[in-house]
Amino acid sequence: MAKIDLRVNGETHTLEADPGMPLLWALRDLLHLRGTKYGCGIAACGACTVHLNGAAVRACMLPLSAAVGAEVTTIEGLGGNHPVQQAWIAEQVPQCGYCQSGQIMQATALLAANPSPSREQIRTGMAGVLCRCGTYLRIEAAIQRAADALRPQDDPA
Ligand code: FES
Numbered sequence: 323m324a325k326i327d328l329r330v331n332g333e334t335h336t337l338e339a340d341p342g343m344p345l346l347w348a349l350r351d352l353l354h355l356r357g358t359k360y361g362c363g364i365a366a367c368g369a370c371t372v373h374l375n376g377a378a379v380r381a382c383m384l385p386l387s388a389a390v391g392a393e394v395t396t397i398e399g400l401g402g403n404h405p406v407q408q409a410w411i412a413e414q415v416p417q418c419g420y421c422q423s424g425q426i427m428q429a430t431a432l433l434a435a436n437p438s439p440s441r442e443q444i445r446t447g448m449a450g451v452l453c454r455c456g457t458y459l460r461i462e463a464a465i466q467r468a469a470d471a472l473r474p475q476d477d478p479a
Pocket residue numbers: 359360361362363364365366367368369370371380381382383
């Protein structure tokens with residue numbers, strides 16, 4: 323066990339934890355941020371996706387020690403009115419909902435890196451986040467809608 327300072331959603335938390343503990347455990351069990359889900363535990367499904375300094379990472383395989391000094395953002399950190407979340411609502415994306423926080427975190431990272439992704443780029447960028455309910459077409463539509471909403475008005479791309 324060690325004292326670990328972790329930055330999550332703009333706040334610093336001091337945790338008593340094993341530095342080798344997966345970040346996902348710390349988020350869910352120590353900080354009670356339960357929007358991030360456990361799916362496979364082996365970085366194969368994307369349900370646990372969060373941002374580390376803005377990049378999408380799988381929290382189930384990332385040791386807590388790797389997040390020290392970085393800015394972690396979870397689905398709670400998007401706040402609910404983020405354009406990607408609004409697009410998800412408008413396109414009625416979720417079915418059971420279990421995968422959707424991971425989908426949204428992957429999508430926000432994708433749009434930050436590429437504000438005007440093609441359909442192919444969306445498919446490639448989202449390929450690592452699985453949805454057992456098969457909401458993929460609605461996810462694509464929501465990402466295109468969010469890209470339109472995020473694009474500056476004078477940029478026709
Ligand atoms: S729970 Fe982390 S990728 Fe599946």
